[in-house]
Amino acid sequence: MIFQEQMSVPTAEPAPNNSGNLPLILVVDDSPLNLKFLFAALRRTDFKVMVAExxxxxxxxxxxxxxxxxxLDVMMPGIDGFETCCRLKQNPQTREIPVIFMTALSDTIDKxxxxEVGAADYLTKPVDIPEVIARVRTQLKVANLQKDLRRQNERLAEENEKRRRVQDALRESRGRYRLLAENSTDIISRQTLSxxxxxxxxxxxxxxxxxxxxxxxxxxxxxxxxxxxxMVEKSTHPGQNCPSTVTFTYRAVCKSGGFIWLETVSKTVCDDKGRPVEIVSVSRDVTDRVExxxxxxxxxxxxxxFAHTVAHDLKNPVSTVISYTDFLIGAWDKLDEAKIKDFIGNIRSVGQKGLYIIDELMLLATVRKGEVKLHSLDMAAIVTQVLERLELMIQDFDAQITVPESWPTAAGYAPWIEEAWINYLSNAIKYGGRPPRIELGATxxxxGMVRFWVRDNGKGLTAEEQSRLFAEFIRLDEVRVEGHGLGLSIVRRIVDKLGGQVGVESQPGHGSTFWFTLPSAKETA
Known part of the structure; x- marks a missing residue:
């Protein structure tokens, strides 16, 4: 039969006046007449049609x-429409295809x-073509909306999954950041722009x-x-360039009232439009490095x-030795033995002065690097040794020196303390009055410290001169007084090493009292 030929071609050709993707309708009915009738009606309405008996x-x-x-016709031989629909809905490939039942059954139970088996709509035979077309178009619209909804749901599910992964990664990142921040020895901080x-x-x-x-x-x-x-306010102020990073070092105040040095790397964080939103900083303790x-x-x-002082102070004796030597070479034949001995004595004296300078330089190097253990000092014995070493100077300057009958016991290192007394006492002799009247004592x-002091009857010192005395390699320059510039700086270093302090009390016209302190032997016992 003619319609049987149509059924042998599953997909019918679209009408000549149509183009594009036309909806494909599958008609399933065991009546060839119904198939032919619906085939023709649907083709005229610009549907692609395929049929099955x-x-x-x-x-x-x-x-x-x-x-x-x-x-889908309900009443068919073999598997009926209900069973066919049920199998369609069980198949993942066909379950979303809308099904409209066609049947002569009108009982509510059949509908x-x-x-229940998955039909989208119901048509009662004999079918009315306009109604068929209307219901088909309605269900196609519904199906398209459902497809769009499914696609949107799929996109939403995909976006939600991406968002979930991002959130999981963000949580993990925040967790790592917090773990890093909470276990870091550096201070990590976030600050507002203000x-x-x-x-x-x-x-x-x-x-x-x-x-x-x-x-x-x-x-x-x-x-x-x-x-x-x-400086910190200027360094942390957001600039024109964003993001920007700046490194600066400053003193941070501790809760105890002290301070430490922090090196801070501060970065301005910006939004997607390049506007600064906050400041993130990492601060590290660099106190040891700064100190x-x-x-x-x-x-x-x-x-x-040191180099300047050594060059200056050694130049004089060396120059003097050279001058005396040159003179002796040129006038040797004209000088008698007494004059020659006198010049040689002067050369020896100047050489001895240079030797003193070298000795003090060696002492300074020893004090700078050395570490000693404190012992109880026999200050009377130490002072006696100092006076013996300075005996010639005391005689030359006709100095009168008063020493206490007893000394409080202090702790220190005897060879260094002897040098401290040598420097203080020699300065008092050289820079004191004429003749020098010097008193030694201890208080x-x-x-828990003991103050040892040397009081002279010199012209005294101004406040400015006092402030410069114990700076490195400064001396009281008096052209007519012998001296080199290392003494007081050495005393300061010695006493610092032994845990004490140095100082001077003086007024112009009233002499000076130079002092140093040492721990009491009782305190160190």
């Missing part, structure tokens, strides 16, 4: 061609059964002594040494002064 063939075509909608702490890591307690709660919501400058606040650098600068400064102090 039974449920088995309908299932095969549905799985192969995935039609957009199925018109309910149809909806310089207020939003977050501070626990290292703030280790380095500064503050609890986290004591720093949160407080200005950064509250924890900065007053002398460094302007070492300061000591190195002081050491280099001392070396410069126990309430702080």
């Amino acid at each position: 039974n449920g088995t063939l309908g299932l095969e075509l549905a799985e192969q061609h995935h039609p957009d909608l199925i018109l 309910v059964n149809g909806f 310089g207020v702490y939003q977050y501070v890591s626990p290292a703030c307690h280790t380095l500064l002594g503050y609890d986290i709660e004591e720093m949160i919501s407080k200005p950064v400058l509250d924890f900065v040494h007053p002398d460094d606040r302007k 070492l650098a300061q000591k190195l600068r002081e050491h280099n400064k001392e070396l410069d002064a 126990p102090q309430d702080d």
